[in-house]
Amino acid sequence: MDFELSADEKLLVETVQSFTKKDSPVERFRRLRGTELGWERATWKQMGELGWLGVSFPESAGGAGLGFVAAGLVLEQLGATLVPEPFLSSVVLAGTPLAAAGTPEQHERFLAPLIAGDTALALAHVEAQSRHDSASVSTRATRAGAAWRLTGRKRWVLDGHGADHLLVSARTGGSERERDGVSLFVVDAAQPGVRLERVDCMDGHKAALVELDGVEVDATRLVGPEGGGAAILDLALDHAAAGACAEGAGLLARALDMTREYLMQRKQFGAAIGSFQALQHRAVDMFVEVELCKSAALLAMIKVSDPSGAERMRAVSAAKAQLARGGAFVVRQATQLHGGIGVTDEHDIGLYFKRHQVLAALFGDFEHHVARYASLPSFDAHV
Amino acid sequence: MSYSPEHVAFREEVREWIQAAMPEHLRAKAEVDAAFAHADVMEWHRILAAKGWAAPHWPVEHGGTGWDTTRRFIFNEELELAGAPPLSPFGLNMVGPLLIQFANDWQKQRFLPKILAGEEVWCQGYSEPNAGSDLASLQLRADTAADGGFVLNGQKTWTTYAQYAHWIFLLARTDPNVKKQQGISFLLCDMRTPGVTVKPFLTTGGTPAFCETWFENVSVPRENLVGELNQGWTYAKALLGHERTLVSGVGISARTLLRTKRIARDKLVDGRPLLEDPTFRAKIARVEIELEALRMVVYRTVAAAQLGHAPGAESSILKLRGTEIQQACFDLAMEVMGHDSLSWFNRDGVVSAREQSVASSFNYIRAATIYAGSNEIQKNIIAKYILGLPG
Numbered sequence A: 001m002d003f004e005l006s007a008d009e010k011l012l013v014e015t016v017q018s019f020t021k022k023d024s025p026v027e028r029f030r031r032l033r034g035t036e037l038g039w040e041r042a043t044w045k046q047m048g049e050l051g052w053l054g055v056s057f058p059e060s061a062g063g064a065g066l067g068f069v070a071a072g073l074v075l076e077q078l079g080a081t082l083v084p085e086p087f088l089s090s091v092v093l094a095g096t097p098l099a100a101a102g103t104p105e106q107h108e109r110f111l112a113p114l115i116a117g118d119t120a121l122a123l124a125h126v127e128a129q130s131r132h133d134s135a136s137v138s139t140r141a142t143r144a145g146a147a148w149r150l151t152g153r154k155r156w157v158l159d160g161h162g163a164d165h166l167l168v169s170a171r172t173g174g175s176e177r178e179r180d181g182v183s184l185f186v187v188d189a190a191q192p193g194v195r196l197e198r199v200d201c202m203d204g205h206k207a208a209l210v211e212l213d214g215v216e217v218d219a220t221r222l223v224g225p226e227g228g229g230a231a232i233l234d235l236a237l238d239h240a241a242a243g244a245c246a247e248g249a250g251l252l253a254r255a256l257d258m259t260r261e262y263l264m265q266r267k268q269f270g271a272a273i274g275s276f277q278a279l280q281h282r283a284v285d286m287f288v289e290v291e292l293c294k295s296a297a298l299l300a301m302i303k304v305s306d307p308s309g310a311e312r313m314r315a316v317s318a319a320k321a322q323l324a325r326g327g328a329f330v331v332r333q334a335t336q337l338h339g340g341i342g343v344t345d346e347h348d349i350g351l352y353f354k355r356h357q358v359l360a361a362l363f364g365d366f367e368h369h370v371a372r373y374a375s376l377p378s379f380d381a382h383v
Numbered sequence B: 001m002s003y004s005p006e007h008v009a010f011r012e013e014v015r016e017w018i019q020a021a022m023p024e025h026l027r028a029k030a031e032v033d034a035a036f037a038h039a040d041v042m043e044w045h046r047i048l049a050a051k052g053w054a055a056p057h058w059p060v061e062h063g064g065t066g067w068d069t070t071r072r073f074i075f076n077e078e079l080e081l082a083g084a085p086p087l088s089p090f091g092l093n094m095v096g097p098l099l100i101q102f103a104n105d106w107q108k109q110r111f112l113p114k115i116l117a118g119e120e121v122w123c124q125g126y127s128e129p130n131a132g133s134d135l136a137s138l139q140l141r142a143d144t145a146a147d148g149g150f151v152l153n154g155q156k157t158w159t160t161y162a163q164y165a166h167w168i169f170l171l172a173r174t175d176p177n178v179k180k181q182q183g184i185s186f187l188l189c190d191m192r193t194p195g196v197t198v199k200p201f202l203t204t205g206g207t208p209a210f211c212e213t214w215f216e217n218v219s220v221p222r223e224n225l226v227g228e229l230n231q232g233w234t235y236a237k238a239l240l241g242h243e244r245t246l247v248s249g250v251g252i253s254a255r256t257l258l259r260t261k262r263i264a265r266d267k268l269v270d271g272r273p274l275l276e277d278p279t280f281r282a283k284i285a286r287v288e289i290e291l292e293a294l295r296m297v298v299y300r301t302v303a304a305a306q307l308g309h310a311p312g313a314e315s316s317i318l319k320l321r322g323t324e325i326q327q328a329c330f331d332l333a334m335e336v337m338g339h340d341s342l343s344w345f346n347r348d349g350v351v352s353a354r355e356q357s358v359a360s361s362f363n364y365i366r367a368a369t370i371y372a373g374s375n376e377i378q379k380n381i382i383a384k385y386i387l388g389l390p391g
């Protein structure tokens, strides 16, 4: 077992790091969160040119074929300075199912421009009743000759407000919570019958509420087998969860660093507050959680591509639960140790707190992943 | 992270060997997670030694196996899965590696083969009544005798399994007139020397695990001084590095969780196995998830060491979180047992064989956050050396 980064991976980490330092420190996110889009298309294009957006996709789908660990490493670095471009939502969450289940022609049409940074993609799968169940789909796709007609409502489509294409889950058969009968379609955001409303998320990111009113797509827009979309969605959600863990690991490490710096710089009672043992031990407890999050995230990044679905789910659920619970400890104590300044909008630590909370809630929360972990066959192995 | 065909074959080989090599009475205990006696542990040690597998982590020239990291993981996982008795760490993991690093050739030849073979049992004489966390303030005196040897006077305490040990490795004060860390030497003392007295303590776990050890005019020949005079503190600190991955106790915790699940499988609540209760499964899963993350930290630490890299910052959390998880595992086991958790060394059949020693271990495991550098001391060290916090 070898956890050393390859030369390619090291180079990747270094280039992303130097980008975040020079071109996208936290102030950039702070500035952009108040804008209509929340991120910048020119930067997205730049990321495409640098090859980041396609790192993990297989070469057959137009990617660099470096595997998911590479995408995770990018996300970890982007997370450290809260870079707002939609890497997690567009590349990982929406790109993964397209890369995995799309035809060469679909890769060419929808994935290639994403990899180049010319377009953004969003996954529209959440509905009012669906919570974390990918098969809970009431949006319908009915046949209209050779085409399909989609009608329904989607919520919290991450970065859907700036997307060029939406990958939509819709029911082509079966009843509302049945796994069979869920299909995936690519819809143009600008198409007639698509209504997008931008909504704000607590962490400064944006999402969309999407209404589909008889939106017509031809058969070339069906991604994967008809009725077999739930398994593809689960794969996408696990990749996104692993990606959230990677981004979270970068974010938490930075939150710990900021806290460490504050402990050394802030003086009370005539001494740096970092000299108080109670606070030192708290900082160490934070450090422990950060290290566990990093290790669990690395395991999830490696295992998410495992052909055994059970192995994948085990590692992803473990990492996501760790991110939710351990990570919450880190950002809460980071806030606590900053005192009053920590709860002002002016100070960056609050931005980290909020982004963590969102990552913890997305793609299955703590309870969901603990329950899933406990329901896998591995839990009863050897008992 | 995936296994090559050679590694898969290696796992098969290890599993089959353990199956065949573990004597029936040990297997019977392993089957129900019964406590192993000292004699059981040494018997298993000698079986592993005969196969050449007692110290896979030692250099090959001293009897190590030369396995790569992956093989070592596989080996440990298979031992854990089989419930094999964990070997005593004092020789194989503490003084052994220290001798390999710092001892002279005569000392290596005299001591290492017998440690490896399980012929000589060792204990660790560091702590004293007035030197616990502040170990450098230790006072056991080692005065130089006319023949250049040493005469020991004083007391060690909390000496685990001193009652079984043939040898003790000691930190003793050889110069009282310098800064406290500078006057300490590392000595090896035969426990059968006149003047050595051992008195076991009963622990809260109800078993005599550790002892008070007195030294009254005990002679130690000069040849039993390891390294330079007055440099013992340096060697002892280097040894702490070897202990890190060990004290995480990931194997023990995994084994305890499995045991807890098995007890839960056999405990009926409203006519159904407790193990089927989703709330209870989630409770176990929470601990198991942390354990999996910690196991990954162990992998990373050992893999870095294998490549000759200094251990990363992550390795410093192993003792801290590993011992907390060990305690959490026994908390769960006690909870599963319900009223049966009251049972304390009763005759067979009062509770199931698997449950017999749970209450004892639940009590004893409180020690895990105290020994090998208490968790508060671990936090002080991490705060200072890793987080760089002041003072």
Ligand SMILES: Cc1cc2nc3c(=O)[nH]c(=O)nc-3n(C[C@H](O)[C@H](O)[C@H](O)COP(=O)(O)OP(=O)(O)OC[C@H]3O[C@@H](n4cnc5c(N)ncnc54)[C@H](O)[C@@H]3O)c2cc1C
Residues within 6 Å of the ligand: B123, B124, B125, B126, B127, B129, B131, B132, B133, B134, B157, B158, B159, B160, B161, B209, B210, B367, B370, B371, B372, B373, B374, B375, B376, B377, B380
């Ligand atoms: C089961 C068991 C087996 C052992 N086996 C051995 C053995 O084989 N050989 C051996 O040499 N020793 C052994 N020990 C001893 C062990 O190493 C010591 O108990 C340990 O170093 C703590 O010392 P102490 O007991 O004197 O506690 P103290 O040092 O008195 O500590 C008491 C409490 O104060 C805390 N504390 C102390 N200093 C600080 C500080 N600076 N900041 C914050 N908190 C602090 C401690 O964390 C602890 O909670 C064993 C101990 C146990 C429990």
